[in-house]
Amino acid sequence: MNLSLPKKNAILTIIIMIILIAVGLKLFIYNQDGLIKIVDSNNISVVDSKVDENDQQNTIALAWQWKDTQSGQPVSSSTTNVDNNNNIFTEESVYKALSRVRLDENNNVIVDNETLTALNNTLDDDRLQLDSQALFELQLLIKKGLPGNAGEQVANIVSDYYQYLEAAREFNTVYENDSNAVLDINESIEQHKRNYQELSSLRQLYLDTDVATQLFSEYDANANYMFEILKVENDDNFSEEEKKKLSSEIALQHSSDSINVDNWNKRYEVFLVAKRNIITDSMNDNEKKTQLIELMNQHFSREELIQVSQFQLDKI
Numbered sequence: 001m002n003l004s005l006p007k008k009n010a011i012l013t014i015i016i017m018i019i020l021i022a023v024g025l026k027l028f029i030y031n032q033d034g035l036i037k038i039v040d041s042n043n044i045s046v047v048d049s050k051v052d053e054n055d056q057q058n059t060i061a062l063a064w065q066w067k068d069t070q071s072g073q074p075v076s077s078s079t080t081n082v083d084n085n086n087n088i089f090t091e092e093s094v095y096k097a098l099s100r101v102r103l104d105e106n107n108n109v110i111v112d113n114e115t116l117t118a119l120n121n122t123l124d125d126d127r128l129q130l131d132s133q134a135l136f137e138l139q140l141l142i143k144k145g146l147p148g149n150a151g152e153q154v155a156n157i158v159s160d161y162y163q164y165l166e167a168a169r170e171f172n173t174v175y176e177n178d179s180n181a182v183l184d185i186n187e188s189i190e191q192h193k194r195n196y197q198e199l200s201s202l203r204q205l206y207l208d209t210d211v212a213t214q215l216f217s218e219y220d221a222n223a224n225y226m227f228e229i230l231k232v233e234n235d236d237n238f239s240e241e242e243k244k245k246l247s248s249e250i251a252l253q254h255s256s257d258s259i260n261v262d263n264w265n266k267r268y269e270v271f272l273v274a275k276r277n278i279i280t281d282s283m284n285d286n287e288k289k290t291q292l293i294e295l296m297n298q299h300f301s302r303e304e305l306i307q308v309s310q311f312q313l314d315k316i
Helices: 007-023 091-098 113-123 132-145 149-178 185-206 209-215 217-233 240-258 264-279 285-299 302-307
Strands: 026-030 036-040 079-081 088-090
Touching: 088 091, 091 113, 091 132, 113 149, 113 209, 113 217, 132 149, 149 185, 185 209, 185 217, 209 217, 217 240, 240 264, 264 285, 285 302
Parallel strands: none
Antiparallel strands: 026 036, 079 088
16 A cells, blocks of 8 residues: 555545444554555464474463363363354364464463454454353363463453454444445544544453553554544645655654564664665675574564564565
8 A cells, every 4th residue: 555645545545444443353564665455354364283393482372281280181172152053162273263372471461463363363253143151161161271370361351352342343333324424535534533532442441451452552553553644645734745754754653653662763773774784795695694683683682573573674
């Protein structure tokens, strides 16, 4: 998507924003060129059940227990009946959907966009109808595979998130019915922004405030960025040059807001200077690659490198 949107494409952009906000579960993903593409979380495939032995991240995949911790017997391949359409949860399916969720050194869940993706992989299906008993059984299944504090945390988040999804669908239905009024572009932007803020308030109602903030931090930053860009692009008080300058400033601020790395912009700038020196050196590509990896580890922690993996810092 071109970040500098010409006036004639503003209506199309508003339509995209309507879809984004109404669905409420799309993800903005940056590619290495800084362009944005919108990815439907429903189309993100779950990870394979096999764990890469070289991947030392502390994840649910590594913490998952395939045996009952008290009896020592294998956890039964129990299923949770969801509805009459033969939709069921199994230990394997839940494990696959949640396996990339990360844990900290104390085995507490790291709530972030990876967690949000996992929740959507598990629960984001309009056909899914969980009554209180089915939801309770799903929580038990999670706690069996993930005993201890982490299992309690994940089970609670899963339950709260499912209830939020149900409320969000009702909200979206009302929003769609109320969005038929003919508005000019700026009024439309403001209306979508207000509706997005209401959806954010709905999250706070069903999810723990800290959990909601952390789950949607990247998503909120992307949405706010798009609102600000649209507002600038459709403001006739700015010249094209002024719009370009303001859009660049908004993009820079968005980069800082959406990346969970302290002082990212400044540190990334310093890293790029050092990287350019390596790239332009006469050494062969293998040596450059080795030095780039060393440079990355000098400037960023492993946790931070995971957060910014989409930038492919080691690319020559």
